[in-house]
Amino acid sequence: MHVDTLILVADLLGTFAFAAGGAYTALRAAKLDIVGMIFLGVVSAVGGGIIRDVLIGNIPPIALDVWYYLVVATAGSLLPMVLHRPNRLLKMTVQLFDSVGLSLFCVVGAVKAMSAGLTPLAAITMGAITAVGGGVLRDLMVKRVPEVLRTGFYVIPALVGATIVVVAGVVDVTSPWASLAGGLAAWLLRMLGVWRGLQAPSAPTEAAP
Amino acid sequence: MHVDTLILVADLLGTFAFAAGGAYTALRAAKLDIVGMIFLGVVSAVGGGIIRDVLIGNIPPIALDVWYYLVVATAGSLLPMVLHRPNRLLKMTVQLFDSVGLSLFCVVGAVKAMSAGLTPLAAITMGAITAVGGGVLRDLMVKRVPEVLRTGFYVIPALVGATIVVVAGVVDVTSPWASLAGGLAAWLLRMLGVWRGLQAPSAPTEAAP
Amino acid sequence: MHVDTLILVADLLGTFAFAAGGAYTALRAAKLDIVGMIFLGVVSAVGGGIIRDVLIGNIPPIALDVWYYLVVATAGSLLPMVLHRPNRLLKMTVQLFDSVGLSLFCVVGAVKAMSAGLTPLAAITMGAITAVGGGVLRDLMVKRVPEVLRTGFYVIPALVGATIVVVAGVVDVTSPWASLAGGLAAWLLRMLGVWRGLQAPSAPTEAAP
Numbered sequence: 330m331h332v333d334t335l336i337l338v339a340d341l342l343g344t345f346a347f348a349a350g351g352a353y354t355a356l357r358a359a360k361l362d363i364v365g366m367i368f369l370g371v372v373s374a375v376g377g378g379i380i381r382d383v384l385i386g387n388i389p390p391i392a393l394d395v396w397y398y399l400v401v402a403t404a405g406s407l408l409p410m411v412l413h414r415p416n417r418l419l420k421m422t423v424q425l426f427d428s429v430g431l432s433l434f435c436v437v438g439a440v441k442a443m444s445a446g447l448t449p450l451a452a453i454t455m456g457a458i459t460a461v462g463g464g465v466l467r468d469l470m471v472k473r474v475p476e477v478l479r480t481g482f483y484v485i486p487a488l489v490g491a492t493i494v495v496v497a498g499v500v501d502v503t504s505p506w507a508s509l510a511g512g513l514a515a516w517l518l519r520m521l522g523v524w525r526g527l528q529a530p531s532a533p534t535e536a537a538p
Numbered sequence: 539m540h541v542d543t544l545i546l547v548a549d550l551l552g553t554f555a556f557a558a559g560g561a562y563t564a565l566r567a568a569k570l571d572i573v574g575m576i577f578l579g580v581v582s583a584v585g586g587g588i589i590r591d592v593l594i595g596n597i598p599p600i601a602l603d604v605w606y607y608l609v610v611a612t613a614g615s616l617l618p619m620v621l622h623r624p625n626r627l628l629k630m631t632v633q634l635f636d637s638v639g640l641s642l643f644c645v646v647g648a649v650k651a652m653s654a655g656l657t658p659l660a661a662i663t664m665g666a667i668t669a670v671g672g673g674v675l676r677d678l679m680v681k682r683v684p685e686v687l688r689t690g691f692y693v694i695p696a697l698v699g700a701t702i703v704v705v706a707g708v709v710d711v712t713s714p715w716a717s718l719a720g721g722l723a724a725w726l727l728r729m730l731g732v733w734r735g736l737q738a739p740s741a742p743t744e745a746a747p
Numbered sequence: 748m749h750v751d752t753l754i755l756v757a758d759l760l761g762t763f764a765f766a767a768g769g770a771y772t773a774l775r776a777a778k779l780d781i782v783g784m785i786f787l788g789v790v791s792a793v794g795g796g797i798i799r800d801v802l803i804g805n806i807p808p809i810a811l812d813v814w815y816y817l818v819v820a821t822a823g824s825l826l827p828m829v830l831h832r833p834n835r836l837l838k839m840t841v842q843l844f845d846s847v848g849l850s851l852f853c854v855v856g857a858v859k860a861m862s863a864g865l866t867p868l869a870a871i872t873m874g875a876i877t878a879v880g881g882g883v884l885r886d887l888m889v890k891r892v893p894e895v896l897r898t899g900f901y902v903i904p905a906l907v908g909a910t911i912v913v914v915a916g917v918v919d920v921t922s923p924w925a926s927l928a929g930g931l932a933a934w935l936l937r938m939l940g941v942w943r944g945l946q947a948p949s950a951p952t953e954a955a956p
Contacts (some may be wrong), residue, residue, distance in 0.1 A: 365687030366741035379593070386721055386799070386806040388595040393660035400659065413742045450818065451811035465888070470674070472683050474890050476782030485782060524546060531776055533831045534786035565950055573903060574896030577952035588802070597804040602869035611866065622951045681885070681892050 340437070341401050343430025348374035348405025351429050356409055358471035363410070369467050370406025371399065377462030381438050381455050385445035387405050424523065431483070432490055432516035435460040436508050438490035441499075449495045456491025457484055459516075482522025490515025550610050550727070552639025557583035559636050560676050565618055567680035578676050579615025580608065586671030590647050590664050594654035633732065640692070641699055641725035644669040645717050648700035649707075658704045666693055669724075676685070685713025693729025699724025723740025758855070759819050760847020766792035766823025769885050774827055776889035781828070788824025789817065795880030799856050799873050803863035842941065849901070850908055853878040854926050857909035858916075867913045873910025875902055879946050885897035886917050900940025910932025 351373020352366050361369070364490040364517035375392035382390035392398040412419060438459025461477045461484055467474040477483045497507030521527065561575050570578070584601035591599035601607040601645030619629060627641020629669065650662035652657025670686045670693055677684040685690045699720040767911040769791020770784050779787070793810035800808035810816040830837060856877025858871035877893045879902055895901045908929040915925030939945065 331627065359683045360689055361686065361741045362614075362737065363684075363741050366686075368687055368693070383592060383801060384807060384811060385672050388597075388806075389593060389654060389656055389660070393593060393656050393663070396657045396659050399657075399663065409742055413875055415784070424936075445807060447807055447811050448814045450814050451807070453816065470684055470888055471677055472681060472890060474777045474779075475783075478779055478786055478888065484786070488782075528780065530772065530781050532779045532781050533827055568892045569870070570892075570896055570950045571946065572948050572950050573906075574893075577902070583918065592801060597806075598802060598863065598865055601866050602802060605866045605868050608866075617828065618951055620888055676886055678756070679893055679896065681890060 330336035330372055334530050336433070337444060339429060339433050341397065342426050343433050344374045344398055344401050345405040345428025345442035346423050347410040347430050348402040351463065351521055352406040352409050353423075354464075355467055358468075365537075366409065367403055369470060371402040373463040373467040373469070374402035374405060375399070375463060376455050376466040377434060377459045377464075378438070380462045380466075381441065381459045384458075385447060385455065387441065387445065396406050404470040406518060410473045418421050427518055428519045428523070429461050430521055432512040435490040435515050436494050437510045439494045439511070440508060443495060444500050452495045452498075453488060453491045456494070457487040460484075482519065482527040486515040486522065545642070548638060548642050550606065551635050553583045553607055553610050554614040554644050555632050555635025556639050556672060558617040558632050560672065561615040561618050562678055563673075564680050565687075567682050569679075571585060571703070575618065576612055576615040581679070582672040582676040583611035583614060584608070584672060585675040586673075587641060587647070587740040588667045589671045589675075593667075594651050594656060594664065596650065596654065604728065617622040635726055637728045639694060640728055641668050641721040644696040644699040644724050645721045647705050648703045648720070649717060652704060652707050654741040656707055661704045661707075662697060662700045665695040665703070669693075669696035684715075691728065695724040695727035695731065698701045698727055751835070754851070757847055757851050758813065760844050761851050762792045762819050763815055763823040764841050765848050765881060766820040766843025767826040767831065769881065770824040770827050771841075772882075772894075773885055773889050776886075776891050783798075785821055785824045787888060789820040791881040791885040792820035792823060793817070793881060794880075794884040795852060795877045796856070798880045798884075799877045803860050803865060803873065805859065805863065805933045837902050845890065846934055846941070849878050849905060850930040850938055852906040853905040853933050854912050854930045857912045857929070858926060860915060861916050867917055870916075871906060872911045873908045874912070875905040878902075878905035900937065900945040904933040904936035904940065907936055 348370040352370035355361060355369035356374070359365075375390075375398055377394060378392050378398075379390040382388065382392075392402075405532055422500075433477035435456040439452045439456030442455035443449075447455065461475075464477060465475040494507055496508070557579040561579035563582070564570060564578035568574075574604060581652040584599075587601050587607075591597065591601075601611075644665040646665075647659045648665030651664035652658075656664065670684075673686060674684040702720035702741055703716055706719070706723055770788035772791070773779060773787035774784060777783075793808075793816055796810050797808040798807065800810075810820075816831040830924060849875075853874040855874075857870050857874030860873035861867075865873065877894075883893040911929035911932055912925055915928070
């Protein structure tokens with residue numbers, strides 16, 4: 330299989346997993362109708378990429394410019410209709426796809442931001458936003474403090490993956506190997522985080538200005 | 539009266555109604571000062587169109603590019619200052635305008651998105667976002683799970699109206715009749731929903747991944 | 748010191764103060780990890796300017812296009828790590844910088860919006876959004892009704908400052924004196940508000956449609 334096809338397939342698997350995970354999360358947090366469930370699933374899946382595309386001037390965003398992202402995201406959002414109580418295998422599968430999506434999204438986001446001429450620091454930020462933006466939007470809409478801001482080892486893998494790609498780009502290593510390394514690092518860190526229950530250090534709670 | 543004038547008048551009535559309804563809804567949900575009330579009323583009225591315009595690349599958004607949208611929206615937001623406890627007639631009037639706004643916004647959003655070259659599915663999405671985006675933004679800011687995601691027959695009329703317009707556009711019926719049919723269908727469905735208390739089917743509540 | 752340098756220094760001081768104030772506010776409202784604290788501090792500092800830049804078509808937004816805004820904002824966000832319980836002097840310093848940032852941001856926002864060809868009313872709105880947008884985004888993410896919508900004398904100084912600049916621009920006074928007058932008016936009003944505990948009038952609380 331051609332490498333571009335491989336990336337597209339992985340991208341769509343990630344989109345599906347983000348949508349499914351997003352729909353389950355939204356349902357746990359709020360009473361919704363079907364339209365709301367689909368809407369929040371789709372937002373979880375494509376929200377980060379849309380924010381990135383708007384900020385780097387890639388308008389209309391890719392998720393609105395080709396048909397398959399919305400279709401795959403809608404399909405993923407419908408999973409809770411089919412499987413009310415996902416079993417252990419499904420949970421692990423969604424989590425695996427989700428971590429693949431995370432790795433891919435942070436790399437793709439950083440690469441696109443560099444191509445658009447953003448500074449390295451902004452490109453790293455864009456990588457992380459691509460990976461976590463959709464989940465943040467979803468959490469806002471179901472009235473939760475975004476999960477990625479409170480707990481869990483999610484933003485850091487995305488930042489690390491994006492940083493590897495951007496640093497490689499700055500020192501002029503634009504080969505696909507840099508993207509591969511960045512994505513792999515993000516994925517391994519995320520898997521490690523899931524497996525060991527890693528957390529970013531807490532911010533000082535007693536801060537009171 | 540010329541048809542463009544007619545559309546503009548309906549558009550501004552819809553904007554006024556969205557702003558007034560938005561201000562009342564915001565006040566029910568949170569203690570606000572006058573500035574907050576106006577801000578949330580204006581966001582309710584022009585938020586959906588602004589999101590659409592940013593996503594399709596129509597920048598600056600039309601609501602910021604001509605003066606009358608902001609003026610009409612501000613005027614609508616001030617209605618709660620004049621009428622603290624709107625009577626039955628006013629409520630019905632606001633609801634009528636609101637449904638007119640809904641119908642018009644979903645059609646206009648879909649047409650503009652098609653003109654901008656988005657895919658049919660994305661154009662339908664843009665139609666719905668134009669109609670419900672402002673209300674979603676407002677609900678976020680007063681810490682409510684957006685009403686349209688939980689309950690009520692609001693997104694579905696918008697989707698139906700936009701779909702009619704987009705399907706007609708795809709089969710190359712670009713006459714104003716398609717827009718009229720789409721808007722009328724959305725309006726009738728919404729009115730039916732209000733009258734009969736229709737709801738979209740609930741999403742599975744017991745979903746727990 | 749050249750006037751442009753002076754403005755840049757004031758802008759970065761404002762960015763630092765917005766980030767520090769934003770991080771403290773976020774920590775008071777929610778339990779966060781370090782990543783979340785930095786994220787919300789940065790959003791507080793650059794969020795308003797990014798919204799403005801997207802809406803006026805200045806893409807990529809300036810905060811992503813040069814490196815120092817993100818660096819200064821990140822540095823400001825880290826202040827709660829160093830000073831858990833800021834003393835009175837620090838609080839006053841942050842508040843002073845914050846009011847300087849407010850004055851500067853509303854003027855800069857209005858000037859940029861006018862240059863981009865927006866209508867006067869939209870330019871005033873953009874000035875206010877530049878000044879308060881970041882704080883609104885932050886409050887959304889920690890599940891608070893945005894402070895500026897509920898209470899306090901914050902939006903009004905921003906609107907007054909932006910209005911002075913825009914009116915001067917409309918009557919063709921494009922000299923830096925207009926910007927200075929607008930910024931000074933916003934700053935004095937804000938300081939007066941802090942000092943005297945001024946509030947915008949409450950919206951009618953008994954409104955119930």
